[in-house]
Amino acid sequence: MDASYRRAAAGSGSAPRSVDDIYKDYRARRSAILRALTHDVEEFYALCDPEKENLCLYGYANEAWEVALPAEEVPTELPEPALGINFARDGMNRRDWLALVAVHSDSWLISVAFYYAARLNRNDRNRLFVMMNDLPTVFEVVSSGVKQSKERDRSGTDNSGRNKLSAKQTSEPRLENNAREPDEGYDEDDGNHSETLCGTCGGIYSADEFWIGCDVCEKWYHGKCVKITPAKAESIKQYKCPSCCNPKRPRPL
Numbered sequence: 087m088d089a090s091y092r093r094a095a096a097g098s099g100s101a102p103r104s105v106d107d108i109y110k111d112y113r114a115r116r117s118a119i120l121r122a123l124t125h126d127v128e129e130f131y132a133l134c135d136p137e138k139e140n141l142c143l144y145g146y147a148n149e150a151w152e153v154a155l156p157a158e159e160v161p162t163e164l165p166e167p168a169l170g171i172n173f174a175r176d177g178m179n180r181r182d183w184l185a186l187v188a189v190h191s192d193s194w195l196i197s198v199a200f201y202y203a204a205r206l207n208r209n210d211r212n213r214l215f216v217m218m219n220d221l222p223t224v225f226e227v228v229s230s231g232v233k234q235s236k237e238r239d240r241s242g243t244d245n246s247g248r249n250k251l252s253a254k255q256t257s258e259p260r261l262e263n264n265a266r267e268p269d270e271g272y273d274e275d276d277g278n279h280s281e282t283l284c285g286t287c288g289g290i291y292s293a294d295e296f297w298i299g300c301d302v303c304e305k306w307y308h309g310k311c312v313k314i315t316p317a318k319a320e321s322i323k324q325y326k327c328p329s330c331c332n333p334k335r336p337r338p339l
Contacts, residue, residue: 118145134172167194188228286311300327
């Protein structure tokens, strides 16, 4: 079975046309890519042999991933991912190489989604982008995992307190099988935060949502409750919650 046939089989079915269908397709493909670069990273690394021909990383609508040759037909049925990811594998630091693959994978996921979205009107395309942008990018997830690993290597322990939910990290999936939801339980120590409550709405911590901690009062908040996105959090050196920014405002209990 050649690569183009496998891709057609994995993506069989009618093309997604509504905003919700395109977003579902995007999440499924993103979930597959995340699995390849996190949970299945050893298998993925081994498959990207620099001695082989140009290889690409594909994520499919059934949440499966594959390292395969590019499609031969021109033009292709869908936009193609970055070509030849295997050639740089042994010429770079492994973590940097994975981060580079992640960046190109983000670009491919967006291109596929907006290939389908080309027929949508402006408002629907904007809605789709907002929905997609609410999820951390593959690069953010992969980089966050690398950063946590470096912290563990330096300390010899896994700091399970404040660092686990720092302003510059997001909780994201460590996928075990195709049946799981894309944003389910990436961090191994999520149980340590099962009793953490949002200082604004009082909601219980959940790994599928972005949280940010105040560096002054040390309370935690849903990013959406304090209007902070993962991307915005990256540029914040010290986060102060609304209560700490406004001393006259009573702090949440």
